[in-house]
C-alpha cells in the first residue's frame with residue numbers, strides 16, 4: 001500500500017476522488033488536508049467529513065490549512081459547486097467533528113518526514129507553498145506529487161488560459177513549480193487536457209444507480225447541481241469530474257501519458273494562472289513537470305466504477321457498454 005495525503009477543496013469532484021481513493025487497496029489515505037478553493041476552508045472540512053461519514057471512514061483525520069490564497073483575494077467556486085460546496089445536497093453536518101488544533105501544515109510536516117508519503121493535490125497549491133516556506137525538507141520528502149491543475153493545449157476554465165486551482169492561487173502554484181525545478185524534482189500535472197475527457201453522463205449515473213443504489217444515489221445528490229452548471233455554461237450533457245483522474249493516475253500511472261517539460265506559472269496580467277509548458281525546450285531548462293496529454297478513458301472508468309460500486313470488471317463492461325463498446 002502506498003501512503004498518501006489528499007490535499008483538497010471539497011468540492012464535488014474532490015469528494016468523488018476521496019471515494020475512489022478509499023475504495024482502492026493500493027493506497028492508504030493517512031490524512032486529508034483542506035485548502036480554501038471551491039469552498040471556504042471550514043466548509044471544505046465539513047464536506048470532507050460528510051463524505052468520510054458516508055463511507056464509514058471517520059477514522060481518517062482531516063486537517064484545515066490555508067483559508068485564502070498566498071497573495072490574491074480569495075475567490076471561491078460555489079457557483080459551480082453549490083452554496084454548500086457539495087452540489088446543494090445539504091447533507092447535515094456530521095456531529096462531534098471539531099477542527100483539530102493541529103494545522104494541515106503541521107500534519108504535513110510530521111507525516112512527510114518519513115519519506116514514503118505522497119501528496120495528491122486536488123485544489124489550489126496554497127498549503128504546499130506554505131509547507132515550502134515552513135519546512136522545505138518536508139516538502140522535498142514528498143515521494144510523488146500529483147496535482148489536478150493547469151492546462152497545456154486545452155483552454156482554461158477560469159480565463160481563456162487558466163485552470164481554477166492555479167488561477168485561484170497562481171503565486172502558490174509558481175512557488176511549488178519553481179521549487180521543484182530548483183531541486184531537480186517533478187510534479188505530475190493532471191490538467192484540463194486530460195480531465196476534460198472524463199465526463200460523467202446522465203446515462204452513466206443512471207446505470208450507477210441501478211448497479212449500486214446507495215452509492216449511485218449519493219453520487220446523484222452531489223452531482224445534480226454540477227450537471228445543471230455544465231449544461232448552462234458549457235452545453236455539456238454531463239459533468240467533467242476532474243479530481244478522480246488524479247487519484248487514478250497515482251494508482252495506475254499507465255492511465256495517462258504525456259510529456260516532460262519545464263513548466264512555470266504566470267502570476268500576473270491577462271494570462272494570470274496559466275501554466276506555460278515549454279514543450280519545445282525554448283528555455284533550455286530541465287523539466288520539473290510531467291504534463292499529461294492522453295488518457296485511457298476505458299481504464300479510468302473501469303477503475304472508478306468497479307471500485308465505487310463494488311462490481312467486477314467483467315460485469316462493468318456489460319453494464320456500462322456505452323463506455324466500453
Ligand code: RIB
Nearest residue numbers: 011014122123164165242
Ligand atoms: O479546475 C478544476 C479544479 O478546480 C478541480 O479540482 C475542482 O474541484 C476545482 O478545485
Ligand code: CA
Nearest residue numbers: 011014122123
Ligand atoms: Ca478540487
